[in-house]
Amino acid sequence: MAAFLTSLLSLALVVFTALSLELNFYRNSCPQAEAVVRKAVEEHFLRDPSIPAGLLRLHFHDCFIRGCDGSVLLDSNGNNIAEKEAPPNLSLRGFEVIDEIKGKLERECRGTVSCADILALATRDGVAISGGGTYDLPTGRRDGTVSTITDVHLPDPASSVADAVAAFQTINLTLADLTTLLGAHSVGFCHCLFFIDRLYDFKGTGFPDPDMDPTTLDILRKKCPRPTTQIFNISSDPKVFMNQMSSTPFTLDNSFFHSILNGRAVLQLDQELGFTDLTSNLLARYSTRPGAFRWMFAKSMIKLGNVGVLTGQAGEIRLNCREVNQRH
Incomplete structure (x- = not known):
């Protein structure tokens, strides 16, 4: 019975998480957000057609650790070694694409679009531009404030x-x-x-x-x-x-x-x-x-993009995807 109740609770959390996101979340607060992301991905694809693969892997590694909260984008700081320094993450790429999009969106609508959503949207657009088809992606994710190397546990390429x-x-x-x-x-x-x-x-x-x-x-x-x-x-x-x-x-x-x-x-x-x-x-x-x-x-x-998302007042909207916001 305890195991059954635990399973029900887990399912309820997944359903609640999925319902916490919504399509066109930025339609009023930043109407051009998705168009800005799409244009940037298209421009990078013309220069490097492998970038959709890089974004896919970056998004997966983000969502697998602590959920889709942009924590893989954070740099190490002081004594804290970030997720991106873990051996499985050393070959990740696409960080510069997310940085560029974030810079454009901060000029368009400061402090509004999360790094987690930028990564999820950029990945979605990379899938579409590389022939994988389009899909409607709910948004409204907020950014995590924790990224540590000790959290990184990913399936190995040699796993069964x-x-x-x-x-x-x-x-x-x-x-x-x-x-x-x-x-x-x-x-x-x-x-x-x-x-x-x-x-x-x-x-x-x-x-x-x-x-x-x-x-x-x-x-x-x-x-x-x-x-x-x-x-x-x-x-x-x-x-x-x-x-x-x-x-x-x-x-x-x-x-x-x-x-x-x-x-x-x-x-x-x-x-x-x-x-x-x-x-x-x-x-x-x-x-x-x-x-x-x-x-x-x-x-x-x-389904992957719904894993462990932060919404509402949880987390924050980072002004820089590589660092948490400064507290005053």
Whole structure:
């Protein structure tokens, strides 16, 4: 009974959180807010078509820790080391896009649009511009004031599906959400660091992952040489396209699921999606029905954007996304 009541309370909190946000939240306080965000993302995309992938990852890492409160955007301060300094976050990018949009919106309507909403909206627009479809995104998030490295616990690229699902369940996302959201790996780059063991020493065997397509293995080994040291520098670590089957690596589509079905996924977690009953069924559906993938991806993105949001008088509206407001 106690477990049942806890589940009901958790569900109630999720529903309350979702209802606390609303479409066009800034229609009166800052009518041009969403247009400003969209234009900035479009301009950055023209210069760097990989930016939607960067924004997607930035948004996910924000929402997974402390909820979608913009805490991943905060810089370290004094003795406090911020989330962005944690090893899984060192390769995050897109901070400059959020800073630029925030600067424009502060000039348009000071102290009105939160950094958390800017990140969520920029991600939404990045999804649309890269071909993933559009979706209506409720807004009204407020910014958190806490960001600490010790809070950062994210699913590892080498996690099992079971471990990844357990991590997703802590933020009220399901196995179906996990499978769907990983479809974002159809775009962007991946550092060799995150899958190097699959190429040379899978699970300590001294051999490559037997589930990886041999041609893909040869291609990736040429781009990611065997490491000569145990010390990795993320800034000099080579990168490869996340989707090895796509001729359009900056288009968010269902090609990622074809990669898995052909043993050509780069990350171990992605490849393991092909080996469970539910995920393999979803893979088959998404690989043949691109419209179904886009619809479900939008649904899961909205659900992700509702995780742990601050609304009403909670948190604050930061004037600078990299630091909390000064108290007087």
